[in-house]
Amino acid sequence: MYDFFFVLIPRHMPYLLEGALVTLELSITSMAFALVLGILVALGRLSDRALLARPLDAYVEIWRDVPLVVQLLVIYFTLPQIGIRLPGFWAGVLGLSLNLGAYLSEVFRAAITSIDDGQREAGLSIGMSRTMIYSRVILPQALRIALPTVGGYFISLLKDSSLVSFIAVNELLRHGTIVISSTFRSMEIYLMVAMIYFVMSFTASRLVARLEFILTPKHLRRNVPTVAPTPLDALPAAHTSTSTP
Amino acid sequence: MSQPHSAQEDLITVRQLRKAYGATYVLKGVDLKVKRGEVSFIIGPSGGGKSTLLRCLNFLVKPSGGEIIFGDRRLCHEDGNTFHVVPERELRDARSRMPMVFQHFNLFNHRTVLENVIEGPTRVQKRNKEEAIAEARVILDKVGLLERQDFYPDQLSGGQKQRVAIARAMAMRPQLILFDEPTSALDPELVSGILDTIRQLAVEGMTMVVVSHEMKFARRLADRVHFVAEGIVVESGTPERVFDAPESDRLKGFISSILH
Secondary structure, eight states: OOOOOHHHHHHHHHHHHHHHHHHHHHHHHHHHHHHHHHHHHHHHHSOHHHHHHHHHHHHHHHHHHHOHHHHHHHHHHHGGGGTTTOOOOHHHHHHHHHHHHHHHHHHHHHHHHHHHHHHHHHHHHTTOHHHIIIIIIHHHHHHHHHHHHHHHHHHHHHHHHGGGGGGGGGHHHHHHHHHHHHHOOHHHHHHHHHHHHHHHHHHHHHHHHHHHHHHHGGGOSSSOSSSSSOOGSSOOGSSSSOOOO | OOOOOOOEEOOOOOOOEEEEEEEEOOOEEEEEEEETTOOOEEEEOTTHHHHHHHHHHSSOOOOSSSEEEEEEEEEEEETTTTTEEEOOHHHHHHHHSOOOTTTOOOOOOTHHHHHHHIIIIIISSSSOEEEEEEEEHHHHTTTTTTTEEEEEEEESOOOHHHHHHHHHTTTOOOOOOOETTTTTHHHHOHHHHHHHHHHHHTTTTTEEEEEEEEEEEHHOOSSEEEEETTTTTEEOHHHHHHSSOOOSHHHHHHHHHHHO
């Protein structure tokens, strides 16, 4: 029977949690940038100005077609060559944001185009400006539609941010490998790392579900029965037909 | 020259209005006048350009040529070979004074009935919110939906949605309301409710341009009927003139096709 070194848990947990904190900072910062980038790129690609839309198409295509870890390495090793010195953390944020921004722009684009054009026309017909129509009519609805998918991407980001350990950012996975290099206890440490990732991602996914629920108008909240439905045969006959006047 | 504010004043004048999609002309030179306080119906066969004409009036569809005068503003005109349209800001201002009611209601789905109605007054016209709400409630009461003010559009029937859309237009204190087939998407039993609401507006003297297939209604309510086919106004006149004494073969054919 393998001799599991339980003593490693209290001994190294603080250091791993320190890395986990960096993972969270990295993910939340990157998410914030990626959200803004994703919305702006989606709007740009939907505009009828080809000079704006086509380069953005190219950005999305290129960033989706190169592995994230390669993107991070390219950014980390290219920027110094052109005179830009970024700390590892910010190089990581830049890489993750640009990558996620490309994906999110597709999510937002789909959500925006799913809002029927009639509402845009209705906005125009009462004299609203394009900006007003986007901020008051289209985006509030599109963002709610996009939320579950965006939430999913955030959870992916929490996990994918581990790739930033390749460019020497001291986040959770890198702290794990550092501990392993001094203890040679791969299994225990990786299990601990895995557990911390799980707890973070699971919490995030609960929070996203909660947010989704809060942002759904009350009458649209489905699959959340607050009271058990009355069995059909228990209803008086006169009440079984409902009609809207 | 300023004219007296009378029922004889032209609120809208359209001259030689054209609209092309690629090489296809949907409107081939429409001439039309709408007087203040008048109810105009635009009738005609499908694909004849009725809706396009209506949508050109508020520039939801940008015309390709011709002239549109709305009140004291010329919104577009031709100068030699160049077609001029006033800047977007002026178009927005014009639109806010001639809101449109759509076939498919087009309510803002994430806003309640009341929020739909006050959106224009508070955001576009920057009116005081409390006053806008008070006025919106009066309008909602008039269309019989005051008790539904906190409902969302998808909690309403089609007829109720359309009455909210009409209330949203009325809340703009418009000079003119455009109706684009307002009853075509409704179940037959809901049509009369909308027609009653429009009739009530007519009684109050609201200027309206209505694209509709409701011929009986057009005959009863319209001051003028314009028959549009193949991209032009073929005949215009009082409902009696147009329905009982059509002159062109095309209008005769259209009327016999809807009677039989």
